[in-house]
Amino acid sequence: MAPSVVIVGGGVMGAATAWRLAERGHRVTVLERFGPGHDRGSSHGSSRIFRLTYADPWYVGLALRALPLWRRLEEESGRPVLTLTGAVDHGSPRTVGKLADALRAAGRPGLVLSPAEAAERWPGLRADSTVLLHPEGGRLHADASVAALLSAAAGLGADVRHGVRVRALRRTGRGVTVETEEGGPVVADAAVVAVGGWSPSFLPDLVDGLPPLRVTQEQPLHFAVDDALEWPAFVHHPGAGFDEPGGVYGLGSEDGVKVGFHAVGPVVDPDHRDRTPDPAAAERLERYVRAWLPGLARAHPEPVTCLYTSTPDHDFVVDRRGPVTVLAGFSGHGFKFAPAIGELAADLVEGRSAAERFVLGRPLPAAVG
Numbered sequence: 372m373a374p375s376v377v378i379v380g381g382g383v384m385g386a387a388t389a390w391r392l393a394e395r396g397h398r399v400t401v402l403e404r405f406g407p408g409h410d411r412g413s414s415h416g417s418s419r420i421f422r423l424t425y426a427d428p429w430y431v432g433l434a435l436r437a438l439p440l441w442r443r444l445e446e447e448s449g450r451p452v453l454t455l456t457g458a459v460d461h462g463s464p465r466t467v468g469k470l471a472d473a474l475r476a477a478g479r480p481g482l483v484l485s486p487a488e489a490a491e492r493w494p495g496l497r498a499d500s501t502v503l504l505h506p507e508g509g510r511l512h513a514d515a516s517v518a519a520l521l522s523a524a525a526g527l528g529a530d531v532r533h534g535v536r537v538r539a540l541r542r543t544g545r546g547v548t549v550e551t552e553e554g555g556p557v558v559a560d561a562a563v564v565a566v567g568g569w570s571p572s573f574l575p576d577l578v579d580g581l582p583p584l585r586v587t588q589e590q591p592l593h594f595a596v597d598d599a600l601e602w603p604a605f606v607h608h609p610g611a612g613f614d615e616p617g618g619v620y621g622l623g624s625e626d627g628v629k630v631g632f633h634a635v636g637p638v639v640d641p642d643h644r645d646r647t648p649d650p651a652a653a654e655r656l657e658r659y660v661r662a663w664l665p666g667l668a669r670a671h672p673e674p675v676t677c678l679y680t681s682t683p684d685h686d687f688v689v690d691r692r693g694p695v696t697v698l699a700g701f702s703g704h705g706f707k708f709a710p711a712i713g714e715l716a717a718d719l720v721e722g723r724s725a726a727e728r729f730v731l732g733r734p735l736p737a738a739v740g
């Protein structure tokens with residue numbers, strides 16, 4: 372009989388892993404504590420950026436691995452999830468130059484523009500110094516992606532259960548036993564734990580070598596404008612005339628143009644966080660919008676909150692200890708890679724070794740950022 376795998380967490384990473392494992396013939400059970408499409412974790416809402424532009428070829432390769440899987444998911448589920456609007460990187464010429472080099476080295480199309488040329492194409496966006504456009508970037512619909520992944524997994528036989536909170540996971544002689552709050556224990560040959568912001572409370576008793584994980588509440592704003600869906604995805608990299616350390620990202624969505632600072636929010640406990648938007652943080656972002664995004668200056672901003680779970684090196688944790696595979700620390704940039712992470716997780720469950728980059732117990736920089 373095919374091995375059984377219980378997946379704890381039905382956010383994008385658990386859902387993608389369920390899809391990939393179910394396709395490989397495993398008997399999959401997904402246990403998610405909240406309802407479908409809930410907004411308590413990291414994977415909700417109408418938009419996430421998909422882009423290939425990373426200076427590091429490892430991540431370019433991972434995004435290229437994810438791209439055809441997103442398209443396959445659309446075919447299998449019959450739901451559109453990815454719209455390639457093009458994506459723009461601008462700001463520090465050094466940073467943007469490295470992104471252009473990495474794109475070129477991967478043989479993918481990209482176009483370098485001047486700020487004036489960019490302004491002609493996107494009058495709502497004031498670009499800084501050097502501008503790189505790559506057509507294979509765009510928008511993932513976050514809620515639709517998670518729903519499509521879970522429905523594709525269910526279509527392949529996965530048992531997807533919402534409203535089931537896992538209280539404890541124990542390794543047993545031949546696999547794992549999962550205790551839930553809502554019913555009897557679930558016994559399986561292997562487990563995949565993908566609990567997002569709950570990782571710091573859930574994982575330390577289960578695996579060694581976990582890096583420090585910093586859970587923060589981030590607060591982007593949506594600006595409702597008529598042309599929102601025509602906007603490209605964009606990232607403004609600090610270093611030229613702009614010094615916000617983590618930069619600014621944005622993209623069009625059904626809810627308007629979303630704009631956010633990267634990884635600036637306060638540290639929170641996901642079970643006891645005040646999801647009331649912080650007016651000072653909103654005002655700081657609005658100041659940025661007034662200076663750099665003239666196309667949004669008149670629109671009313673609506674805040675949303677969401678969790679980042681960041682590692683010190685911003686690389687993910689995708690590794691296994693015995694029957695337990697851990698997916699954690701997606702550091703505010705994991706969504707685009709989800710089906711590729713699902714493949715890596717399925718490889719681990721089947722006994723293959725982890726990608727060096729993502730292992731537990733790797734050497735880390737001193738400061739948690």
Ligand SMILES: Cc1cc2nc3c(=O)[nH]c(=O)nc-3n(C[C@H](O)[C@H](O)[C@H](O)COP(=O)(O)OP(=O)(O)OC[C@H]3O[C@@H](n4cnc5c(N)ncnc54)[C@H](O)[C@@H]3O)c2cc1C
Binds near residue numbers: 379535538676678699
């Ligand atoms: C504001 C914001 C913007 C972002 N923008 C981008 C972007 O543009 N591009 C990009 O690539 N990435 C982006 N990201 C990052 C990306 O969204 C995350 O990396 C990704 O969603 C993480 O998914 P996850 O499955 O690890 O976590 P989650 O989605 O939080 O899933 C974990 C799940 O585990 C469940 N769970 C927890 N404990 C238990 C338990 N005991 N029992 C059962 N279930 C449990 C939770 O309810 C939750 O549903 C962004 C993130 C945020 C917050």
